[in-house]
Amino acid sequence: MGRSFEELVAEAEAVSVDGWDFSWLDGRATEQRPSWGYQRSMGERMAAAKVALDIQTGGGEVLAGVPQLAERTFATESWEPNLAKARALLEPRGAQVLLDADEPPLPFPDNTFDLVVSRHPVTVWWAEIARVLAPGGTYFSQQVGPASVFELVEFFLGPQPEEVRNGRHPEAARAAAEAAGLEVLDLRMESLRTVFHDIGAVVYFLRKVIWMVPGFTVAEYLPDLRRLHERIESEGSFLAHTTRFLIEARKPLS
Numbered sequence: 001m002g003r004s005f006e007e008l009v010a011e012a013e014a015v016s017v018d019g020w021d022f023s024w025l026d027g028r029a030t031e032q033r034p035s036w037g038y039q040r041s042m043g044e045r046m047a048a049a050k051v052a053l054d055i056q057t058g059g060g061e062v063l064a065g066v067p068q069l070a071e072r073t074f075a076t077e078s079w080e081p082n083l084a085k086a087r088a089l090l091e092p093r094g095a096q097v098l099l100d101a102d103e104p105p106l107p108f109p110d111n112t113f114d115l116v117v118s119r120h121p122v123t124v125w126w127a128e129i130a131r132v133l134a135p136g137g138t139y140f141s142q143q144v145g146p147a148s149v150f151e152l153v154e155f156f157l158g159p160q161p162e163e164v165r166n167g168r169h170p171e172a173a174r175a176a177a178e179a180a181g182l183e184v185l186d187l188r189m190e191s192l193r194t195v196f197h198d199i200g201a202v203v204y205f206l207r208k209v210i211w212m213v214p215g216f217t218v219a220e221y222l223p224d225l226r227r228l229h230e231r232i233e234s235e236g237s238f239l240a241h242t243t244r245f246l247i248e249a250r251k252p253l254s
Helices: 005-014 038-048 080-093 126-132 150-157 170-179 199-208 222-235
Strands: 029-031 051-054 072-077 096-099 113-119 133-144 183-196 238-250
Touching (some): 005 199, 038 113, 038 133, 072 080, 126 133, 199 222, 222 238
Parallel strands (some): 051 072, 113 133
Antiparallel strands (some): 029 183, 133 238
């Protein structure tokens, strides 16, 4: 017999959601990865960089997973539990991790970095990225695209207006990058399958990715969670589609 709704929810509600490691979902949810292999591609650029910055590093897991850091590597993070995790992972490798509020200005001088990276930034301050990049330097980022996991979002919140569904569109990122004076070298998007196999996986995901259903709590959404649990039990899983886009932009030499 499968575990009860109450057991699954209680377990997922109690587990820590610090950091940006989703390994708790192993066997409970699957997410198709983009074809471009962000961490591998970022690692190749990091190994060739002299001075690099990872913005909104989370718990530092992605940056810590690359084989070789830049000669001088910095990372920023705004949430203090994540900051402690990032420092534990990155400082032994020589990186400096700074507390930053994720709003302008970045705590660095103009023209400092030949590489700035960021995986799934919540906000992108393009003018600040352009300011801290050295001439010829590049910004390399994988970001959440429009209507990502909206099958799940709309299950709880109902149909969303088009301006919400089309938020975080890659063409908007292109326009913002170019407005900041950067040249977009690469821009591509993919829609990827995300499958939740039990209601505990849904609870954990919504607790961790807090902007999906703002203000989510188990108590607030208990009837919806029970209804979704019954659907997963009946159909075997809940299918959603994640959107991701890759953007690489360069600061002109002059």
